[in-house]
Amino acid sequence: xxxxxxxxxxxxxxxxxxxxxxxxxxxxxxxxxxxxxxxxxxxxxxxxxxxxxxxxxxxxxxxxxxxxxxxxxxxxxxxxxxxxxxxxxxxxxxxxxxxxxxxxxxxxxxxxxxxxxxxxxxxxxxxxxxxxxxxxxxxxxxxxxxxxxxxxxxxxxxxxxxxxxxxxxxxxxxxxxxxxxxxxxxxxxxxxxxxxxxxxxxxxxxxxxxxxxxxxxxxxxxxxxxxxxxxxxxxxxxxxxxxxxxxxxxxxxxxxxxxxxxxxxxxxxxxxxxxxxxxxxxxxxxxxxxxxxxxxxxxxxxxxxxxxxxxxxxxxxxxxxxxxxxxxxxxxxxxxxxxxxxxxxxxxxxxxxxxxxxxxxxxxx
Numbered sequence: 001x002x003x004x005x006x007x008x009x010x011x012x013x014x015x016x017x018x019x020x021x022x023x024x025x026x027x028x029x030x031x032x033x034x035x036x037x038x039x040x041x042x043x044x045x046x047x048x049x050x051x052x053x054x055x056x057x058x059x060x061x062x063x064x065x066x067x068x069x070x071x072x073x074x075x076x077x078x079x080x081x082x083x084x085x086x087x088x089x090x091x092x093x094x095x096x097x098x099x100x101x102x103x104x105x106x107x108x109x110x111x112x113x114x115x116x117x118x119x120x121x122x123x124x125x126x127x128x129x130x131x132x133x134x135x136x137x138x139x140x141x142x143x144x145x146x147x148x149x150x151x152x153x154x155x156x157x158x159x160x161x162x163x164x165x166x167x168x169x170x171x172x173x174x175x176x177x178x179x180x181x182x183x184x185x186x187x188x189x190x191x192x193x194x195x196x197x198x199x200x201x202x203x204x205x206x207x208x209x210x211x212x213x214x215x216x217x218x219x220x221x222x223x224x225x226x227x228x229x230x231x232x233x234x235x236x237x238x239x240x241x242x243x244x245x246x247x248x249x250x251x252x253x254x255x256x257x258x259x260x261x262x263x264x265x266x267x268x269x270x271x272x273x274x275x276x277x278x279x280x281x282x283x284x285x286x287x288x289x290x291x292x293x294x295x296x297x298x299x300x301x302x303x304x305x306x307x308x309x310x311x312x313x314x315x316x317x318x319x320x321x322x323x324x325x326x327x328x329x330x331x332x333x334x335x336x337x338x339x340x341x342x343x344x345x346x347x348x349x350x351x352x353x354x355x356x357x358x359x360x361x362x363x364x365x
Contacts, residue, residue: 002080002359009087010242014257016094017106017235018264020272022048024103024315025227025295027276028288034217040224041269045262047225051232052258055240056251076122081359085120086113087242089352093344101271102340105310107139110238112348119349120356138302142309143317146294150321153290220285223292230299231311232258279333280316281323291318313341 023030025047026040035043076082090109097104118126236257243253283291295315302309316337323329 002084006080006083006087007243009084009091010239011256011260013087013091013094013106013242014239014260015264016091016098016268017239018048018261018266019268020094020098020103021106021231021235021311022228022261022265023269023273024276024311025229025231025292026224027273027315028283028291028319029220029224030273030277031281031283032220032285032288034220034285034288035224037270037273040273041266043221043225044228044269045265047228048232048265049258049262051229051234052236052254052261054229055233055236056254076118076125079121081356082117082121083242084359085117085352085356086110088355089113089116089348092351093348096347097340097344098268098272101275103272103276103312103316103337104340104344105139105312106235107238107310108341108344109348111139112345113352115345116349116352116354117356120353121360138307138309139313142298142302142307143313143320146298146314146317147321147324149294149298150291150318151325153294154287154322154325157286157290216289217285220289220292223289223296226296227292227299227311227315230296232261234299234302234309234311236261275333275337276315276319279330280319280337281326281330282328283319283322283326287322287326291315291322294318294321 022044023040026035026044029035029040029043030037090106090113093109093112094104094106115126115128236254239257240253243256295311295318298314299309299311301307320329320334323334
C-alpha cells in the first residue's frame, strides 16, 4: 500500500513540478514578446523531455544525492514510509505554490521533505551536516552567482540593444557580372554586414539574408530551449530517486518522470509563466537573451557536476539581476517570491513530518 502511495506521489510531484517549472526557461521569450504562449509551451515541453532523457547519462550523481543516503540510516531511506512522506510533502508544497503562481524550488521542497521525514522517523540518527555540504551551499550560492553574472552582462547587452544594430543585416548573395557587354551569371558570391540599405546588391539571388534582430531572436529561442533542457536534466533525477527507492529501475523511472513533467507543464504552467514573464521586470528581447544564457550555463554545469541547484533560483536570480540593472523591476513581486522561497523548505519539512507520523500511527511500515 505504501509503495503504491510513494509511486503515486512521485508522479504527482513530477506533474506539479512541470506546472511550476517547465515554462521558466521560455518566460523571457514571453516577456519580450518573441513567442506566443502556445509556441513557447511546445518549445519548453520538447526541450524538457529531451533534458529528462539525457539525465540518464549525465546526472546520475543527483539520483544518489536525493535518495537520502547519509542523512538518515539506510534502513530508513529504503522504507516505503520514508519515501511516501517525502514525496507527498514535496508534491503538496509545489502544488500550493503553482496554484498561486509562485515560482518555487522543487529542490527545496525535496530537501525539506527529507529533513521532516528523517526527523520524524529517526531523529537521533539524523545527520544534518550532510545537507550543509551537499545541498545548502549550492542552493544558497547559485542565485547570487546568477544575479552577479546577469549584472555583469547588462553593460554589454545595452550596447547591443540599439535600433541601429537591430537593423544590421548579414547577406550572402550570388551576383551577376558583365562580360563584353553581355550579362553572364557567375558562381561568385558576395558577403556583407551592414544596414539593410548597404548590403551588397542582390542582382541575381540572395542565398542568405537575416537581420540582426531576427538573429538575436533565434539565439534567444535557442537559449530558452537550453534552459528548459537544463531544467529537465537537473530536476528529473531528483524525483526519479524516489522511484528508484521503491524498486523501479533507473531508466523507466526517468521516462515516467519526464512524461509526467511534460503533461503537468502543458496543463498547469500558465500562472507561473505569467509571474516569470511579466511580473518580475519588463525586458527587451536582448535582455531576456542574457538572462537565459546565464541560467542555462549555470544549471547545465551544476547537473554535470552533481550539484543540486534550483533552476527556479538561478532563473529568478538572473531576472533579479536584470531588474537591478535596467531599473524596471517590480519590487512587490520580487519580495513575494523571496518569501515563498524562504517558506518552501520549512513547509515541506512540516508536511513530511506530519505525513510520517500519520502513516506510522495508521500502521504503515
